[in-house]
Every structure is written in C-alpha cells, then in structure tokens.
Amino acid sequence: MxxxxxxxxxxxxxxxxxxxxxxxxxxxxxxxxxxxxxxxxxxxxxxxxxxxxxxxxxxxxxxxxxxxxxxxxxxxxxxxxxxxxxxxxxxxxxxxxxxxxxxxxxxxxxxxxxxxxxxxxxxxxxxxxxxxxxxxxxxxxxxxxxxxxxxxxxxxxxxxxxxxxxxxxxxxxxxxxxxxxxxxxxxxxxxxxxxxxxxxxxxxxxxxxxxRDPDYEVPDEDFFLDFVTALFTQRRKTMRNAVRNTAHISGLEDPDAVVAAADDELMGRRAGKVSPAEFADLAGLAWEVGEPT
Missing domain, CATH: 3.40.50.150 (Vaccinia Virus protein VP39)
Incomplete structure (x- = not known):
C-alpha cells in the first residue's frame, strides 16, 4: 500500500x-x-x-x-x-x-x-x-x-x-x-x-x-443444486454409482435410466473431476429421463 x-x-x-x-x-x-x-x-x-x-x-x-x-x-x-x-x-x-x-x-x-x-x-x-x-x-x-x-x-x-x-x-x-x-x-x-x-x-x-449468469442452462435451478449436492455426498464413488446411490436425495424415481442414457466416460469419473457445465448437462438429462419428483 x-x-x-x-x-x-x-x-x-x-x-x-x-x-x-x-x-x-x-x-x-x-x-x-x-x-x-x-x-x-x-x-x-x-x-x-x-x-x-x-x-x-x-x-x-x-x-x-x-x-x-x-x-x-x-x-x-x-x-x-x-x-x-x-x-x-x-x-x-x-x-x-x-x-x-x-x-x-x-x-x-x-x-x-x-x-x-x-x-x-x-x-x-x-x-x-x-x-x-x-x-x-x-x-x-x-x-x-x-x-x-x-x-x-x-x-x-x-x-x-x-x-x-x-x-x-x-x-x-x-x-x-x-x-x-x-x-x-x-x-x-x-x-x-x-x-x-x-x-x-x-x-x-x-x-x-x-x-453473472452461468455459461450453461439448467432445467430447474433447485433440482440442479440438489442434484449436485447429492452427487458430492458420494464423491469417492464413480458418477454411475453416485447417481444410483443418491436418488433419495436428488429425488430421482429412475436413476438407472439416467445412467443408461448418460455418456459412459462421464459416468466412470468421480464428481471432483466433473465440470459445472457437465453437471448441468447431466442434470438436464436426469430431468428428462430420471422422473424427478
């Protein structure tokens, strides 16, 4: 100074x-x-x-x-x-x-x-x-x-x-x-x-x-934030297992449908290696096929 x-x-x-x-x-x-x-x-x-x-x-x-x-x-x-x-x-x-x-x-x-x-x-x-x-x-x-x-x-x-x-x-x-x-x-x-x-x-x-506005779109802000929170509770698991294991938190009725529809490479990563835009894309897919409550 x-x-x-x-x-x-x-x-x-x-x-x-x-x-x-x-x-x-x-x-x-x-x-x-x-x-x-x-x-x-x-x-x-x-x-x-x-x-x-x-x-x-x-x-x-x-x-x-x-x-x-x-x-x-x-x-x-x-x-x-x-x-x-x-x-x-x-x-x-x-x-x-x-x-x-x-x-x-x-x-x-x-x-x-x-x-x-x-x-x-x-x-x-x-x-x-x-x-x-x-x-x-x-x-x-x-x-x-x-x-x-x-x-x-x-x-x-x-x-x-x-x-x-x-x-x-x-x-x-x-x-x-x-x-x-x-x-x-x-x-x-x-x-x-x-x-x-x-x-x-x-x-x-x-x-x-x-x-600032994010450089991605989400289908529903509350769902996106809950979805991210849910997946990080299983940060040591692959995304595949995290999606399946946290349906009670994210509110997904059909997490298996999300895993089946998602990119295999992404599903094999852990949450700490996933970018915000990738979380947003996955949340959009989960919103479409996962039957969120």
Missing part, C-alpha cells in the same frame, strides 16, 4: 475515535466465541475491505453488512456508501450501534437491524461487505448469492478456498459448483488469526464475488 500525505485521512477515518480497539472499549462487551464472535480489529484489513468492492466498480449506493459487531467495518462502509444497513443479532451490540452511530441514523445514512441474518427481511441492497459469523457463513452466503449482487465476505480460509476452487483440484466440490453457479468467485486476501479479537482457531480469507 502507498503512503498518504500528511493530514489526509485514510478510508474509514470518518471518525478518528472509531478505531477498532476504541469501539470495543466503549461497547464494553466480551466476545462470545460460542456465538462465533471474533471482532475484526486489524485496521489495515478493515481499510482494505471496501476497496475490494470499489476497485471493480461495485454500486455502493446501499451496502449491506451482516455481523456488524461494534461497528469498525460499519464506519468504513459509511465513508464510501450512500446508505448502510447493518444486521446484528446480539441485542447488546445492536443497542451499542444505535447509540454510537446515532448521528448517521438520524441523517438516514445507516439502518441497524437487530436479528439473525437468516431470519430477518433483508433490504434490496446493491452490495454486501461483511465479516460473517463462521458458524452460519454457508447459509448466509447462499442467502445472498441468489440476489445477484457483488459480495465481499470474510470466511474461514478452508471454506473460501473451496468456494473458489477449480475442477480437478483437492478443494473442488459442491461448494465450488453451487457458488460458481451464481458468480465469479475469487479469494482476494488471506487474513491471519491475529487480525481478530479474540483470535479464532482457524485462518480466514476475504472472498469477492461478482454476479
């Missing part, structure tokens, strides 16, 4: 007293690690997060933040966004955010939603930049991805690598195919444990997704 001229604020310096440690001190909370509370306190990482969105021209008119915590990232998002909606499930932290950012709320630049991001009604946001609670990160990500908006999200490193993995790599799996169905996915920054208070047990990483 380049230096900045003396006296020039860095992104996020809209209020110099809102550094992460000061916010934690004022909030007076102790992180509940059983509830996945690990506060991001590294200023350098916090400063970079909005930039991963603005660097690719993402619309910052309405930024959604999930897991706002004490507001360290919220403050930086307010520096680049017209409006921020911050979702926080901890009642004590939500109350702190409403007090700490009372001026921004009064100016209609910030909305604080108290509740679980899996349950609350989400606004029609233009972008999400979030340090997600790891225990619910998969469910939250797949609530956001179908909305077709750019995302900059913090995940466990292993999860991030699986989201962005290419076919025939060790990390490639169901997560890679399903995330890639909605967007281009890239890991833009690894984040060490020490960037958080308290440090989590695992390394983390920032993922950026840019929405």
């Amino acid at each position: 380049t230096g900045r001229p003396a006296g020039e604020d860095e992104p996020g310096d809209s209020d110099a007293s809102r550094d992460p440690d000061a916010l934690l001190s004022r909030a007076g909370v102790r992180a509940d690690t059983d509830q996945d509370q690990h506060f991001l306190v590294d200023d350098r990482v916090l400063d970079r997060l909005p930039g991963y969105a603005t660097a690719v021209g993402a619309d910052t008119s309405h930024v959604l933040e999930i897991g706002a915590g004490t507001g360290a990232l919220t403050d930086r998002l307010l520096a680049v966004a017209e409006h921020v909606t911050a979702v926080e499930r901890d009642p004590e932290l939500a109350a702190f955010l409403r007090e700490e950012f009372a001026d921004e709320i009064a100016a209609d630049r910030l909305t604080v939603i108290e509740g679980d991001a899996l349950d609350v009604a989400l606004p029609d946001f233009s972008l999400s930049v979030s340090n997600l609670p790891y225990g619910a990160s998969s469910e939250i990500a797949f609530r956001l991805l179908p909305r077709g908006r750019p995302l900059v999200l913090m995940f466990q490193r292993e999860f991030a690598d699986r989201m962005a993995a290419d076919p025939a790599t060790d990390e490639y799996g169901r997560l890679s195919v399903t995330a890639g169905h909605y967007a281009d996915v890239e890991v833009v920054e690894p984040v060490p444990k020490g960037a958080f208070s308290p440090p989590p047990a695992v390394e983390s990483a920032v993922v950026r997704t840019r929405p």
